[in-house]
Amino acid sequence: MSSNGRVVVGGEALVDLVPLERQPLAPLAPRLGGGPYNVAVGLGRLETPTTMLTRLSTDSFGDALLARLQDSGVDEALVQRGEEPSTLAVVTIDETGAARYSFHVSGAADRLVTDPGDLPADTAALAVGTLSLVLEPGASVYADLARRAAEAGVFVSLDPNIREALVTDPDRVRARLDAIAAVAGLVKLSDEDARWWGRTPADLLAAGAGAVVVTRGADGLVVHTRDGEVAVGADVSRPVVDTIGAGDSVHSALLAHLHAADLLDRAHLAALDPDGWRDALGFAARVAGWTCSRAGAEPPTRAELDGGGRPVD
Template identity: 40%
Template sequence: MIVVAGEALIDLVVTPDGERAVPGGSPANVAVTLARLDQPVRLLARLGTDDYGRQVAEHLRANQVDLEWAVRAEEPTSVAVATLNATGQASYEFRLAGAADWQWTPQELPELAGSSAIAFHTGSLALALAPGAQVLEDLLARERHRDGLTLSIDLNLRPSIVTDREAEQARVRRQVPLAHLVKASDEDLAWLYPDRSVADVMAEWREVGVSCAVVTRGGEGAWLLAPNGTLHEATAVRTTVVDTVGAGDSFTGGLLAALADLDALGDRPADRLAAVTEQQWDAVLRQAATVAALTCGRRGADPPRRDEVEALLTPQT
């Protein structure tokens, strides 16, 4: 199975027609995407016992996300207010003070060694907000040393919340070398490193031990720097954009699912990723872009199921 760790919150989506409360959170969205792509997935999250927390838990269970390692927390559920503009682009305001997602203690984390986990994915606010971020970072460090499963991070920065650019640069500099696969958006990198090119940042990540670096570029597609240094590019899949909520998360889920199908996740992670062929990397990137495009064509973080993705990826005769 793939283990995903991080926030599972409520997106309060505001449109000209009103507002609605829907389950979200970047890691939770990645977990749902993986489950819909028929990958066994377990979410390591702190779920509030309030009404919003129960709504989130019901949503995850309904999507076949395993919650065996989820912690039932007394703190309130985090809320992200997502306001959509006329083109469906989302801007966010967060209500996070004292919320459940950020209160991890070492005692709440499972032992991944000896489990059926082949990969561990985390990122977003879970790796940025104290005190829980340090607990998850320590887990990443232990697992990188153990070298028993693939480690994945999605930066998914939130400058409206974590505003100190220099502190975020230092955090990213610490955390990136702990992962075998790192994904970011071009918007993440433009804010984090305003004077550096995307290519320069991706090359640096490779130098510090990242096997696979991925940068999504919205309507321009995505880049993937493979373990051998080859740069792969995928154009964006055409779609009528309803909104972009969860698009980056579904891309990440599609990427990890494609690698799992290739048996490229697991022990000896760097070797497994190095064994992926050039043609396979192109297919992995194409699947991730397709999953993201299908999500953009729907309202909210509603990733597609495997048969929907395969219908677009299978050549028509």
């Protein structure tokens, strides 16, 4: 399927409560986030046609989450609303800027998403991952949607982005991830995800994944394909404030780059040469570097990357 269409991003939208200072019991500031939500915002800011599939609360956080999607140019046609509360994630930042999370998810709106039926006819790709593939009943909804999308020729992209503290049935979650990875054109994961999952890039390629991109923090990115590996270093041109949303920025940047190059297609991606992968990974590293230079998950706009845009507020 051609990438001349939209990217649908399915998954949770939540509020990160981020410390304003690196000290115990520092005041917390709300920052809008959630892995899939960050991917959608990142794609929108990179001017890739994007639709968000999620369920938002009708509380003030849900209103703010919806407004930020709109401000980022993300289509809201598949956004559901409900009176349930918004998911909250309390963030702790260590001395290196790395983030740890404590989640409050019981009865939250995003895990109660219902099946949207057929995706829009011009859908080129579906991206899924993170809490939305762990927390039922929504996890089964997204997994089934990914299966149906792949069967219809839609490019599927997976980022497991595991939050181990929320996994109560590891075997079931691993089986769900295995099933999606087997039909995915792209799997993006961190070193930590791979260790928890117990799957190597070679395992995922053998099971059916088209390409596997692994993020390695300060050591950069590496893609594994059936033709070999290509690696690029991290972008260190900007000081790190925190790493919130860094992996999500890699995911959105990869999808945006592949969309622009008409490569959101398993056959086209399989033909991408090492130089093409270096371009894609380099762009992703640059976008992630921008995100890490600001507090919270604030991916850059296309205008910022091009050097002529006003910084995001």
